[in-house]
């Protein structure tokens with residue numbers, strides 16, 4: 462889930478060379494880094510003097526890193542704390558945008574940050590807020606209904622024991638508020654301390670992180686709204702870290718890059734629904750050497766498309782993933 466690794470204080474953004482080789486022929490313009498994090502991608506882009514970067518991150522901690530980079534690359538970096546789904550409301554000079562980049566998930570510094578409570582080893586109140594959130598994992602675990610918890614665990618964590626875990630949470634939270642360590646204990650007890658390669662809590666924690674940060678709605682509206690501000694000929698590039706994210710990104714690029722012929726007897730026409738040119742249908746994966754240096758990069762997938770048409774109609778995309786957005790919206794009952 463984490464895209465960067467902090468070895469001796471140095472950051473290694475995932476698939477950096479691959480991403481740069483995709484966008485570098487477009488150098489000499491503006492690039493939007495929707496997930497600035499520790500600034501790994503932005504910095505690399507700015508090393509070319511003819512580039513400007515407009516960066517966004519929802520985590521306030523990125524601000525300090527951005528301020529430092531601004532001094533290094535004077536007048537070429539803009540940074541705003543915001544969520545990328547709001548990209549349409551952000552003041553960005555749209556004229557010369559060459560590419561928009563998303564590196565989803567969390568940085569290792571966020572995972573390690575005890576105030577964020579993203580790790581199973583954290584003790585105390587559950588949190589998981591990346592920044593600009595309306596509620597925390599504490600509120601979710603201690604207030605959301607049993608049915609809703611089951612839906613969150615099943616859909617966003619693909620956890621087979623969702624029902625049993627939700628039931629136990631409801632019983633335990635009658636006695637006292639459930640803290641991080643209590644949740645880990647509940648999951649261990651339900652799973653009977655089964656020894657597997659992955660930690661017993663991985664799936665439930667993933668589902669909570671997605672739910673608390675509304676990662677699905679963010680991604681879907683982030684893609685749609687980025688598309689709207691992007692001039693034709695520019696690139697959208699997305700790095701995903703789990704299967705739900707990848708399913709969404711894959712559909713977005715593939716569905717809107719296929720020719721939709723009304724009849725096989727008609728000539729191959731340029732379909733108005735075709736929004737992207739895809740250079741590669743398959744995702745780009747990290748090399749073995751990258752995985753050996755940074756094992757958490759192993760689940761990363763890079764997909765990209767070149768915008769070739771304009772549209773305001775993303776109904777099919779929205780309908781396809783409406784069920785996921787509806788589950789995130791269960792938070793309205795909190």
Ligand SMILES: C[S@@+](CC[C@H](N)C(=O)[O-])C[C@H]1O[C@@H](n2cnc3c(N)ncnc32)[C@H](O)[C@@H]1O
Pocket residue numbers: 463464465472474475495496497498499500501502503517518519520523543544545546564565566567568591592679680
């Ligand atoms: C994997 S890190 C990015 C690392 C970055 N590419 C680098 O090289 O340092 C993901 C970053 O995206 C941010 N982020 C995740 N979802 C976001 C959203 N919806 N809006 C804005 N920022 C988001 C996180 O706060 C985190 O800092």
